[in-house]
Amino acid sequence: MRRDTADVDAQNAQNAQNAQNAPSEASGASDMRVPERLVLLGHPVVHSLSPTFQNAALQAAGIHVRYEPVDVAPHDLETVIAQLRDEGVAGNVTVPFKERMHDACDVLTPLARRVGAVNTFWVDGEGRLVGDNTDVGGFDAAVRARLILEPRDITIGVLGAGGAAAAVLAAVEAWPGCYAHVFNRTPERARILCERFSTVAQPVDDVGVIEGAQLVVNATSIGIRTDDLPLDPSVLGPDTLVFDLVYARGETRFVRTLRDRGIRAIDGLPMLVEQGALAFERWFGHALGSDALRSVMWEAATSA
Numbered sequence: 001m002r003r004d005t006a007d008v009d010a011q012n013a014q015n016a017q018n019a020q021n022a023p024s025e026a027s028g029a030s031d032m033r034v035p036e037r038l039v040l041l042g043h044p045v046v047h048s049l050s051p052t053f054q055n056a057a058l059q060a061a062g063i064h065v066r067y068e069p070v071d072v073a074p075h076d077l078e079t080v081i082a083q084l085r086d087e088g089v090a091g092n093v094t095v096p097f098k099e100r101m102h103d104a105c106d107v108l109t110p111l112a113r114r115v116g117a118v119n120t121f122w123v124d125g126e127g128r129l130v131g132d133n134t135d136v137g138g139f140d141a142a143v144r145a146r147l148i149l150e151p152r153d154i155t156i157g158v159l160g161a162g163g164a165a166a167a168v169l170a171a172v173e174a175w176p177g178c179y180a181h182v183f184n185r186t187p188e189r190a191r192i193l194c195e196r197f198s199t200v201a202q203p204v205d206d207v208g209v210i211e212g213a214q215l216v217v218n219a220t221s222i223g224i225r226t227d228d229l230p231l232d233p234s235v236l237g238p239d240t241l242v243f244d245l246v247y248a249r250g251e252t253r254f255v256r257t258l259r260d261r262g263i264r265a266i267d268g269l270p271m272l273v274e275q276g277a278l279a280f281e282r283w284f285g286h287a288l289g290s291d292a293l294r295s296v297m298w299e300a301a302t303s304a
Helices: 008-020 048-061 074-087 098-103 110-115 135-146 163-172 188-196 207-211 253-260 269-284 292-302
Strands: 037-044 067-071 089-095 118-125 127-131 155-159 178-181 201-203 213-217 243-245 264-266
Touching: 008 074, 037 048, 037 074, 048 067, 048 269, 048 292, 074 098, 074 127, 089 269, 098 127, 110 127, 110 135, 110 163, 118 269, 135 163, 135 243, 135 269, 155 207, 163 178, 163 188, 178 188, 178 207, 188 201, 243 253, 253 264, 269 292
Parallel strands: 037 067, 037 089, 155 178, 155 213, 178 201, 213 243, 243 264
Antiparallel strands: 089 118, 118 127
């Protein structure tokens, strides 16, 4: 049952504030070794647009560093991380390594600890590997800017129970009066995730509950490598807003199908760019103004 009370909202706001205000020892550029190399760790990474827009931003800022994709075999991850720590390399992490990077870091920001996943990292002045999560801020910014939604007093339906879903729920904690229903094909994973975010989330066994939400979020990997749909679009009403965290050149089939039905929907590209801009600011501060940085990144990402 939804608990929509002033006490719960106050606790959610406090949780979100605590998570998003990282201590100075893990706050970013002022405490880090300036990176001479940036990487994206994942498996696979060939599809990623991150190198395209990060390198465009580096060039625009006059920073002589390259951002490179590194496809890491799962059994080699810890060895690669140790080498990057020794070299003072910074970067991003994508699927399937965000949770493992969380466990490998020496220092975590409160937000990374809250989510249980790291997508942005750097090495600080003491040689410690610091992990952060900019997916939360990226999701929140994309919802507000691209769906033109001020999230308040709405129900969110979340498909999936991994690191991406945790980032969504961490954002929901800061949204007044909002509540999420989480559906996963493995119900136990949804239950475990919702236990961590119990004031704003509840697991559901019936995907029909998700269909009735005002905002539906696909936080699964469905659609990354295939045109499979995470949900039957015909079950969604015309006033539903849909955020597919998966992205693809030309948008995902799910988003295209929804739009054909008159439903407002976006794929994961706006979130990717927003989290990338936040990561850039962690590494280099405001080497470019906030608006200029996002403009350069968006132009590069949508022109690729």
